[in-house]
Amino acid sequence: MTLPCSLSSTRSNFDRAIRINIRGTFLGMKYQIAAMLHGPGGAIVNMASIAGLHGVADLAGYTAGKAGIIALTRVAALDYAEQGIRVNVVAPGPILTHRLEVAGEQAQLLAAGATPMRRVGRVGEVAATVLWLCSGQASFVTGAVLPVDGGQFAGLRPPQMHR
Structure with a gap:
């Protein structure tokens, strides 16, 4: 029996992904919140991934880490x-991002094809979402998970529907 690739990765790689994502977010919030408790409050926006909302093959540590950020x-x-x-x-x-740029045009086309909007997002679009969540316009928003994914999390959009 062969184990799936994501579960056959080394324990140290899995542990590292969990430490970076979950422990890193926990420690960041711990100190941010301590400072905010001495003032009028504030806003924290954590960074997860669409991978934390549904499984992604071969990325067990990354996916579990991002799901952990959402739970925290x-x-x-x-x-x-x-x-x-x-x-x-x-x-x-x-x-x-730099990582997708380095992956090349074929990887970018593949990523774009996975979204209903048929394009990849820009870093500025993520930044604008973070700024909105920190603004007074989002003053009644807390505990929300906001996908910035071109509609990918909304569901499947087959190229052709058969009725």
Whole structure:
């Protein structure tokens, strides 16, 4: 019996992904919230991924880590809402970052084809979402997971429907 690739990765690689994503987010929030409790409150926006909302083959550590960020965000939102601290999380889909640029045009076309909008997102679009979540316009938003993914999380959009 052969194990799936994502579960055959080394324990240290899996542990590293969990440490970076979950422990890193936990520690960041721990110190941000401590500072915010001495003032009028504030807004925290964590960074997850669409991978944290559904499984992605061969990325067990990454996917579990991003799902953990989403769970931590929701817990913090519940724990600190009464103190005026809003905690939300952004879950980007395929975004044209350095990593996707280096992967090449074929990878970019493949990523674009996975979204109903048939394009990859731009870093500025993610940044604008984060800024909105930190603004007064989002003052009643806490515990939200906001996909920035060109509609990818909305569901499947087959190229042709047969009726």
